[in-house]
Amino acid sequence: MKTAALLMLVLALAACSEKPQQFGGNDRSPAWDGTKNGFAVSGWTPGDRANWQAQVNARAQNQNEFQRIGATR
Amino acid sequence: MARMKFICDAERCIECNGCVTACKAENDVPWGVNRRRVVTLNDGVPGEKSISVACMHCSDAPCMAVCPVDCFYRTDDGVVLHDKDVCIGCGYCSYACPFGAPQFPSNGTFGLRGKMDKCTFCAGGPEANGSQAEFEKYGRNRLAEGKLPLCAEVCSTKALLGGEGDVVADILRVRVLTRGKGSELWGWGTAYGKPTAAPAGSKPSGSKS
Numbered sequence: 001m002k003t004a005a006l007l008m009l010v011l012a013l014a015a016c017s018e019k020p021q022q023f024g025g026n027d028r029s030p031a032w033d034g035t036k037n038g039f040a041v042s043g044w045t046p047g048d049r050a051n052w053q054a055q056v057n058a059r060a061q062n063q064n065e066f067q068r069i070g071a072t073r
Numbered sequence: 074m075a076r077m078k079f080i081c082d083a084e085r086c087i088e089c090n091g092c093v094t095a096c097k098a099e100n101d102v103p104w105g106v107n108r109r110r111v112v113t114l115n116d117g118v119p120g121e122k123s124i125s126v127a128c129m130h131c132s133d134a135p136c137m138a139v140c141p142v143d144c145f146y147r148t149d150d151g152v153v154l155h156d157k158d159v160c161i162g163c164g165y166c167s168y169a170c171p172f173g174a175p176q177f178p179s180n181g182t183f184g185l186r187g188k189m190d191k192c193t194f195c196a197g198g199p200e201a202n203g204s205q206a207e208f209e210k211y212g213r214n215r216l217a218e219g220k221l222p223l224c225a226e227v228c229s230t231k232a233l234l235g236g237e238g239d240v241v242a243d244i245l246r247v248r249v250l251t252r253g254k255g256s257e258l259w260g261w262g263t264a265y266g267k268p269t270a271a272p273a274g275s276k277p278s279g280s281k282s
Contacts, residue, residue, distance in 0.1 A: 015182045026156075027201045030149050031216035035203030040218040053075055053237070055219045060236030063225065064244045066251070 076151040077194055077216075078238040078265065079225070080245055081124045084255035085232035088113055088123040092224035092233050096127070099195070099223045100212025106176040108192040109224055125224070125233045128153065128174035128192035129264035136166035136175060150216065151238075152194040157210050160188040171263050194235070195222040238265070 032053070034046025044055035061067050088111050096102065096109045109127035130153045137145040137153065144159035145166075166189060167175040178187040197214030200207035207214060215222065225235030234241040249256045 026199050028146070028148075028199045029202055031196060031202070031214070033202060033217065034219075035214060035217040037203035037218075039203070041220060044219050052219065056075070056216070056221060057237055057240050059219070059221055059226075060234075060240045060244075063228075063231050063234050063236070063241070064247070065231060066244075066247055 075149075076238045077130060077196075077236065078151070078241060079127065079129055079194075079222075080234040080241050080258060080261065081126070082232045082234070082245060082248065082255065083122040083124050083257070083259060084252070085230040086111065086123040086125060087230055087232070089229060091227055091229055092125050095223045095227040096192070099215075100193075101208070102190070102212065103178045103180050103187075105180065106178050106190050108174075108176065108190065110173075124259050125228075126172055126174075126260070127224070128170075128194075129172055129260055130192075130194055131264040132266055135169040135171070139165045139169040141165060146199075148196060150196070152196045152216070154193055154196060154198055154211075155189060155191070156199050157188045158199075162186050162188045164189075172260060192222075195220070 030049070032047065032049040032051075034040055034052075040046070041055070041059075044051045046052075065071075090111050093107060093109050093111060097107070100108065102108055109125060111123055111125050113121055113123040115121045130151060132151075134145065134147070134153045136155075137147070140155075141163060142159050142161055144156045145153060146156070147153050162177060164175075164177065164186075167173070167177070174191045175189045176191060178190055179185070180187070193211050193214075195213055195215035197203070197207045197217065198211035200210065202214050202217040213223075220226070222235040225233045228234075234244055245258070
């Protein structure tokens, strides 16, 4: 009896760790609209696509060691 | 128009798996899922090469073509994303993808296969930029923060480059010219197409992106 009750309890609680799933909507706002989470870097204006593009391209140059060390190339 | 792309320079990758770790940590990727992996060819043989592989955000993405519920979409920056609210986890995309990018978590109740998960180029998903809902489903949206994918930014040897196609291609071009070798880009032609052959003397007709 006790074993059966334990088994029932395990089965009844089996899905309790499942996170609730909610429909998230369909915002799909572009990246240059920015974010309000406080982690955005400064130096560009949210909503301005060209400005965002310039920021991302400038940041991409951090991957270019020839530029970082000031090489001639 | 921006066209975000990844490049992995096989001459530089040292198989440190820093990109894999950074991706998992930054995006809170669930157990059993690796959005990015490092693949080593001819492992143990002198001259072995390693490349870091994830979703390449293909120009003509086969996953988009085969998805029966049309959950994929492409952003204006050329990033291929998907909507987990629409995905049914059928796995067709994983068969279609030449890079093995689509992954399926099995940490749901009773080990059920979950909805597809893949690299988002750190661009989140269809939810509001930087929202908690977006983070829980897709991970960080670094592009909306004015940043680039962390895997590329954290790469210690800068083997993995991420950003606008023209910019990262220029970075690699300078490297190749300097060292005089290693211009082969594995996966680049598959993901972004090869230049179309033009008759001798005519101007190449291949588009840039």
